[in-house]
Amino acid sequence: MDTTLRDGEQTSGVSFSPTEKLTIAQLLLTEVKVDRIEIASARVSEGEFEAVKAITKWAKANGFLNQVEVLTFVDGDVSIQWMQQAGAKVMNLLTKGSLNHLTHQLKKKPEQHFAEIADVVKLARKKGIEVNVYLEDWSNGMRHSKEYVFQYLDFIQKQPIKRVMLPDTLGILTPSESFEYISAIVQRYPDTHFDFHAHNDYDLGTANVLEGVKAGAHGIHLTINGMGERAGNAPLASAIAVLNDFMPEVKTSVVEASLYRVSKLVETFSGFRIPVNKPVVGENVFTQTAGIHADGDKKNKLYFSDLMPERFGRTRRYALGKTSGKANIENNLAQLGIQLSEPDLKKVTQRIIELGDKKEVVTQADLPYIISDVIDSKNIEEKVRIENYVLTHSKNLRPSVTIEISINGELYEEHAQGDGQYDAFVNALKKVYKRMKKDLPVLTDYAVRIPPGGKSDALCETIITWSFNGKEFKTRGLDSDQTVSAIKATQKMLNLI
Structure with missing residues (x-):
């Protein structure tokens, strides 16, 4: 189960729009081909409600509705009504998996908590909603109140629950503990489906997933780029690569070739940058x-x-x-x-x-x-030079550019407008190359960097990625003016082609 749209969105400073959520959900189910997605928490906001409605509407029309899940709460019929209005059919009920949480946060006895859970489950099933349960703080529960965890799981056996989900809520487990605790539970309850939900606070998320699966966990929860609260969750790409290479007997439906593309899309939507050395999806790892x-x-x-x-x-x-x-x-x-x-x-x-x-x-x-x-190679010489340019940017008028360009010693001059100064420059350039009946590469990415702590007069580096004849390449320009640095990067491209 991918939980980028629910747990991953709890990454500090990240909030997806309804349209972005729908796009990511569609990619996860149709291209990456994860089995299930957890897309939201009930009752959070009006925007969240609209996002869930859009996803469930699409999922229903395309046969994915039972693979779309929502986090809900032990709150009588409040979350259930929210689910019905949003069109969702699978709820992941958040319950207490440690005596510490139950005693100090809810201030309740186990029997009272279990009775309230049973009421919610009964009502949900009556309304046609499938129920999974989270045992929040389960990992601490196994460390410090194992008797309570088994008391809870004994109770669950009598409930119409599809999956029991075991979260390492604070990311405290070691790989050996993950194996030990999950083994004990799977052996004791062989007919129950258990999911493992790993966090990455000690950078052990992927290792814990591997050990959890070895121990017999039936499902794992992952996020794109390891997004999630604090240090994040176990990352989807890393966990899938590890399982495919070290546990080939375990088969998943995930399409490896789609992982990088969806990773970059989520990076764009979230603004949550992927470290260049992040396994599988980082820019430098290959x-x-x-x-x-x-x-x-x-x-x-x-x-x-x-x-x-x-x-x-x-x-x-x-x-x-x-x-x-x-x-x-x-x-x-x-x-x-x-x-x-x-x-x-x-x-x-x-x-x-x-x-x-x-x-x-x-x-x-x-x-x-x-x-x-x-x-001093004679084979590679500067045949194209941007000799002169005039850039204008005025309020309530479209930016415009006049350029003079030398190509193989011949001068060309063109004028064009655009959505910005650089766009206007490119439009003028296109006019020149159209006159010459030549194609220009397609700009596929445009990145601007200044040194950390840079001031208003800092040097600006513009790195542009181009696609030409089926190949991708990058050029960069350096100048104190952003548009000029982009023009310098473009001149390099013109000489390369």
């Missing part, structure tokens, strides 16, 4: 930096493992920097279709190491310029 690794890959794939990027719709990259060796640089040059003699390759390698020492970001797109600079 990038070799050390020259010795690239050399080993070239000779006999010595640094390959089962965790291949192609499984997740990604490709292996070789970074350029101070630890780059010749093999790293050769790999990047080969991708650009460039071959160098041994002496020239040595000079380029040395230059890249020097740039890396200065903490310069060196990309594959920079290589032709480094080659041109270092060995």
Whole structure:
């Protein structure tokens, strides 16, 4: 079960719009193909209610309604009425899984809590709503009040419950405890379906999932990018990769090739950035930096493992920097279709190491310029130059740009308007290339960075990703003006193509 839209949305500062929730729900069920999704908590807000209604309407029309779940509370018929109005059919009832929570938060005796749960379950089933139960703080319950947990589970056996969900609410379990506690419960109640819900406070979420499944858990709860309260939940991509590689006897329906795409979409919607070193979905995790690794890959794939990027719709990259060796640089040059003699390759390698020492970001797109600079190559020269431009931005008027561009020594001038100054610049550029009957790459991503603590006059780095003839590449520009840095990045692109 993916719970990004419920537990994941409890990530500090994250709130999905109803449209975003619907889009993510559709992708999870139709492309990633998780079995179930938990999409909201009942009674939270009007926006949450509208989001649930939109998802259940789509799910009903497409045969997914019984795979859509909502967190509810022991509150008589209040949550049940909310569920009915929202069109949801599966409720995940939040109950107390530790004596500590029951005594100090609810201030109730076990028998009283159980009676109230039974009433809610009975009413829900009467209304045609399927019921699963969460044992909140279950992990602490197993550590400190095991008798209460088993008393509760004995009670549950007599209830029309489909699944019992065991959350490590505070992320306190070790892998050995996860195995021990789940084993004990599965063996004692062999006919009950148990889900395990791992949190990541000690960075043990994925390890605990693996041990939980080994112990006999029938279901696992995960989130995209490990989103969730505090340190987050066990991440979907990592857990699926681990299960596929280390427990092949366990089959899931999840499509690995879709994980990266949905991860990036959720990153965009949430504003919750994926760390570059996050397993499976991080930007750098399939990038070799050390020259010795690239050399080993070239000779006999010595640094390959089962965790291949192609499984997740990604490709292996070789970074350029101070630890780059010749093999790293050769790999990047080969991708650009460039071959160098041994002496020239040595000079380029040395230059890249020097740039890396200065903490310069060196990309594959920079290589032709480094080659041109270092060995004065006649093959790669600056054939396109943005000679002059006028950028205007006025209140209540569309931004406009006039450019003068030199291509193979011939000057062209064009004027265009756009939604912003850079958009106007691109529109003027398109006019030039249309006159030449040439195509331009498609801009697929546009990122702007300034140094941490940067002031208003700080340098601005613009990194643009382009798609051209089925290949993707990046160019970057550096300037104190954001639009000018983008223009510089675009000039690099024009020379590359």
